[in-house]
Amino acid sequence: MQTAISVQNLTKIYSSGEAAVLAIDGVNLNVNSGEVVLLMGPSGSGKTTLLSIMGCILRPTSGSVRICNREVTGLSEKELPKVRLDHIGFVFQAFNLFPTLTAGENVELALDLKGISSKESRRLATGLIEQVGLKDKYNVFPSNLSGGQKQRVAIARALAGNPDIILADEPTAALDSHSGLSVMKMLHNLAHKGGRAVVIVSHDNRTLEFADRIVNIEDGKILKEHIPSIARMRKGTLPKRTEIANTIVG
């Protein structure tokens, strides 16, 4: 199994004037390809900070971050966006779709960013929108989509350019349980069928069953790490896996 993300001795101090907050305090964590890691913990415990550092959006105060075996802590402001572009797809709690673009065009834009020609972008985006079960919503603007549909468009967008890593910050928090379930199934499949490393920040207990590993964070430290029983079961008996998530559409 390949290590997609590796962070070591990570600390992050936010300092604004006099006050300084130790948001991450000596974290070591590896995330493998094909694995879903759930970051859990109370509000303010440092989950988003950790996710942002793993996503090369935020620089750690100290420690090391390796993305697909490449040390990224020393990279310049110009090189970091390229790492995100090449390796990482993001899914946000608030979807962050572009309201003036249709569902399909949102995905096309992500492909355009990667320098893919517009004709090819359209072809790939059509495939991705289909993959998340929104074939007939390609030309619909986000304002006319339900929360669950928006998040599925966001997942299609995160998949544009086929990243090795998907990072999701509370992807189900704004969704009803049914949509939340289908989004989690999708993210699960991206790891298990697509071989991607998937890290999800959540404090929604319904997401637990989709995790291969649960990492509990408090006060910027990893409190405990465990493999949920259902994941142990999946490892032992393959048929259970298809039971949980048999299609990406869910």
Added chain:
Amino acid sequence: MASLARRNLFHDKVRFAVTLTGIVFSVVLTSIQLGLFIGFTTATSNIIDNSRADLWVTSKELTHIENGLPFSERKLYQVLATPGVESAQKQIIQFGSWKRSNGAVESITLVGFNLDGVMGGPWNIISGSIQNLKTADAIIIDELYRDKLGVTHLGQTVEIGGYRARVVGFTRNIRTFTTAPPVFSSFKNAQNYGGLREDQTVYILVKARAGVDIKELKKELISRLRDVDVYTTAEFSRKQKFYWMFGTGAGFTVLIAALLGFLVGVVVVAQTLYAATVDHIREYGTLKAMGASNGYLYRVIIKQATISGLIGYAVGMAISLIPIYISQRGTTAIILPWQMGFGLLVLTLLMCIGASLVSINKVTQIDPAMVFKG
């Protein structure tokens, strides 16, 4: 690929309308003022530029063509005796006063020239001819000023400087910058109208022989003549333009109006583009998080500025063409050569892109970590 720039720009229609209004206002004001400036400048030196003379002999230290002082016509013979001179003739250009048939007095620009010469006469004659000026008291005026001068028909008689004058022809589009319309007549008539003595002239127009260096001839004339100045036609034209445009502040006024129009455009565009950028700040943050370089975001903003500029320019120019077109039939022409129209397009685009720099600065400062904030 649907353009994010275009979509975002057209999305907020009210703001886009404000942006366009700013640009259109700026383009219209700038083009009209620049057009007026060129129209005025052209009018100031019209008579010099169309004189067909190579050199002008004038009284000393004159500031503009309308205030030349008379000097003795003996200088004409000295000029004619100078090697390299093909021909030379006396010329009068000075203010005069015209009495309308109802008694009202108008200021005019007397242009008296040698009817048998080759320089200094009217052009664009649309009725009558220079030959008609040979009849007694004959004058030719420009049709643009018929109303101002109270002329209703050919053959009408009026009074200039206490002498009788009869309109025998009309020219078209010979404008003066001063409000004094041009009145063409024989040199002799103009002497009377202007109250000059019989042996006086105000200018001497000189034509050089083919192949003679005009600058050299000018030097030669200066060395031979006393108490006069000699200008090439180009120099005299420049001097005249400069006097009226900048000596009197008339030019500054129009140029400042043009500049103001331009600045208003910059401010409106900068302001609305900035507001649009702030409105879409989360999208720009998301793009950054997704891995977009600053350059990619700049292109989105510059594209918005460019689209606004192009549309604003097109609409503004379409509006400007109306007064420009109408002015061609009036005493004040707005002249906008295509080069200047093109220059204004470049300027408009620069203005819009320059105005977008504020927004560019804003997106440079976006911290992509904002995307995880609620």
